[in-house]
Amino acid sequence: MSALADTTAKAPAGRTILQAEGITKRFAGLVSVNQVSFEMVENEILGLIGPNGAGKTTLVNMISGTLKPNEGELRFEGQPIDALAPYQRAHLGICRTFQVMKPFPGMSVLENVTVGALFGRNGGEKATGKARESAREWIEFTGLSHRIEAKADSLGGPDRKRLEFAKALAMGPKLLLLDEVMAGLNAVEVEEVIELIKKMRERGVTILVIEHVIKAIRSLSDRVLVLNHGEKIAEGDPAVVLEDPRVVEAYLGRRRQ
Amino acid sequence: MKQSVSIILALVVVVLLVFVPWVASDVMMQFAIDALLLAVLAQAWNILGGFTGYVSFGNSVFYGLGTYGTAIAMTNKYMQLPFGVGIVLGIVLAVLCALVIGLPILRLRGPYFAIATLGLSAAMGAIVSNIPIAGSNIGLVLPLIRADTMFYELSLALLVACTLTVLWISKSRFGMGLVAIREDEDAAGTMGINTTAFKITALVLSALFTAVAGGIHAYWISFIDPASAFDPTLNVRMVIMAVFGGPGTVFGPLVGSFILSAVYEYLASSISTAAALLFGIVIVLAVIFMPRGLANMIGGVRGKGPRYFLQNIRENRL
Numbered sequence: 001m002s003a004l005a006d007t008t009a010k011a012p013a014g015r016t017i018l019q020a021e022g023i024t025k026r027f028a029g030l031v032s033v034n035q036v037s038f039e040m041v042e043n044e045i046l047g048l049i050g051p052n053g054a055g056k057t058t059l060v061n062m063i064s065g066t067l068k069p070n071e072g073e074l075r076f077e078g079q080p081i082d083a084l085a086p087y088q089r090a091h092l093g094i095c096r097t098f099q100v101m102k103p104f105p106g107m108s109v110l111e112n113v114t115v116g117a118l119f120g121r122n123g124g125e126k127a128t129g130k131a132r133e134s135a136r137e138w139i140e141f142t143g144l145s146h147r148i149e150a151k152a153d154s155l156g157g158p159d160r161k162r163l164e165f166a167k168a169l170a171m172g173p174k175l176l177l178l179d180e181v182m183a184g185l186n187a188v189e190v191e192e193v194i195e196l197i198k199k200m201r202e203r204g205v206t207i208l209v210i211e212h213v214i215k216a217i218r219s220l221s222d223r224v225l226v227l228n229h230g231e232k233i234a235e236g237d238p239a240v241v242l243e244d245p246r247v248v249e250a251y252l253g254r255r256r257q
Numbered sequence: 258m259k260q261s262v263s264i265i266l267a268l269v270v271v272v273l274l275v276f277v278p279w280v281a282s283d284v285m286m287q288f289a290i291d292a293l294l295l296a297v298l299a300q301a302w303n304i305l306g307g308f309t310g311y312v313s314f315g316n317s318v319f320y321g322l323g324t325y326g327t328a329i330a331m332t333n334k335y336m337q338l339p340f341g342v343g344i345v346l347g348i349v350l351a352v353l354c355a356l357v358i359g360l361p362i363l364r365l366r367g368p369y370f371a372i373a374t375l376g377l378s379a380a381m382g383a384i385v386s387n388i389p390i391a392g393s394n395i396g397l398v399l400p401l402i403r404a405d406t407m408f409y410e411l412s413l414a415l416l417v418a419c420t421l422t423v424l425w426i427s428k429s430r431f432g433m434g435l436v437a438i439r440e441d442e443d444a445a446g447t448m449g450i451n452t453t454a455f456k457i458t459a460l461v462l463s464a465l466f467t468a469v470a471g472g473i474h475a476y477w478i479s480f481i482d483p484a485s486a487f488d489p490t491l492n493v494r495m496v497i498m499a500v501f502g503g504p505g506t507v508f509g510p511l512v513g514s515f516i517l518s519a520v521y522e523y524l525a526s527s528i529s530t531a532a533a534l535l536f537g538i539v540i541v542l543a544v545i546f547m548p549r550g551l552a553n554m555i556g557g558v559r560g561k562g563p564r565y566f567l568q569n570i571r572e573n574r575l
Contacts (some may be wrong), residue, residue, distance in 0.1 A: 053505070085451075086444050087448075087450055087452065089447075090449030091449055095447075098444065102441050102444035103444075104440030104441055104445075106436075106440055107436065107437075108437075111436075114446075115448055118433055119434065119448050119450045121449070122448065126430060126431070126451055127430075128430055155564060158483055171449060
């Protein structure tokens with residue numbers, strides 16, 4: 001009861017961009033996401049946290065369209081999107097990164113990002129020359145210019161994350177879903193990624209961040225949503241939610257009396 | 258820069274090839290027409306197998322439909338249509354088939370797609386053997402014509418058209434989409450690529466050129482039967498030639514098919530008994546030493562000379 005009361009602490013202000021109502025996903029009897037409802041408003045950063053197996057990635061997969069919910073409804077800018085294929089959602093401006101990076105391995109960095117520019121929001125830029133130019137800009141933005149001709153599979157961890165960002169940004173996202181982009185990065189690199197995410201937000205992008213790095217969640221998120229065993233257990237101001245006993249318990253277990 | 262050099266080179270080669278019939282012997286012409294048509298098949302396969310990453314063993318179905326479409330239109334006693342109309346009928350059959358089978362079959366990936374297409378070519382042969390209008394299992398005899406020069410120029414024109422299409426693909430938004438599908442189909446979808454539409458378009462283009470090659474071959478050979486029209490080994494040759502030259506490149510499949518056609522012809526004429534065996538050895542060696550094809554050896558960023566081959570062996574743990 002205390003957990004959900006936090007919602008009022010910082011009620012989301014602004015125009016709603018994403019609405020999820022009673023989203024449920026079952027895998028052969030296992031309920032991965034159970035009756036989750038939440039909203040995102042334009043240009044906010046929502047942190048999505050929870051222990052392993054809590055259903056965070058499943059939720060993102062349902063928003064981006066690679067999985068279909070068994071129950072519930074998703075609306076993007078007021079429009080129901082449940083019937084849309086992933087590519088149609090990308091055309092609306094819903095873009096994502098993958099927890100397991102999915103660059104096109106045989107393509108160069110420039111080509112990878114160009115694909116994003118060619119096919120993103122509204123079907124993307126139709127002229128390959130223009131798409132290439134905007135791809136160059138995004139590669140510059142993410143600080144990957146020095147590897148622009150490198151094959152994607154030759155990149156190391158941090159550069160791969162940059163590439164993943166650049167690809168997503170080149171699509172012209174309205175809503176960006178970042179699935180554990182900081183996993184495996186060292187402290188300095190985490191700091192860089194945090195800056196990058198802030199820069200994206202300044203450009204008007206609404207961002208959902210799945211992250212285990214609590215420090216990053218604390219410094220980035222306007223609000224935090226906590227999932228445990230597929231259920232929403234808390235939502236609201238990060239400072240409050242992260243101290244919530246139920247959240248602490250979900251992550252660390254019950255304190256011994 | 259490098260691209261423009263190869264385009265000029267290609268133009269010169271095409272212009273020279275146009276004049277071959279005036280200097281070549283009859284035997285040479287037989288070989289040349291065969292080689293050109295095989296190159297078309299390899300290049301058409303390249304659109305689907307090379308760029309999109311869908312290894313098809315069903316292209317012989319489109320070849321067979323092109324063959325039969327042309328033959329039926331020209332020989333059926335109610336039609337007796339000219340060759341050009343026959344080709345169009347062949348294209349229509351192949352494209353319809355590509356559209357109908359494309360939707361279910363392109364949902365399969367990797368080996369499953371390959372197996373399904375293989376089954377398809379076997380089924381098609383059996384079906385056609387039982388259709389009276391297609392001459393059942395006896396086949397059809399087309400009007401005899403001695404016009405090797407015409408067949409040669411037609412085949413050459415078809416190869417040029419097919420290669421120009423592939424060149425366009427390699428530079429276009431459409432082609433970028435195909436390559437993205439090849440590299441990671443799920444990621445391609447979430448990046449806004451309508452993967453179904455792209456794959457089916459690739460299949461239809463591949464089917465179209467393959468069918469025309471079948472139609473030309475049918476009129477040239479003037480006799481077709483289900484076994485030769487839906488021959489799965491023909492499909493194997495397309496794959497070998499495209500992969501030998503470099504799948505997913507514009508000129509690789511051409512170079513690959515010309516070289517392999519020449520090697521096969523040479524072996525068949527000099528040591529006819531062991532030709533198939535030696536041809537097999539050539540292919541095995543090629544796959545071991547240059548699994549990414551000739552184009553990668555020339556245009557790649559890896560080691561030069563012997564080091565290139567050693568690198569390949571090391572990477573593939575052979």
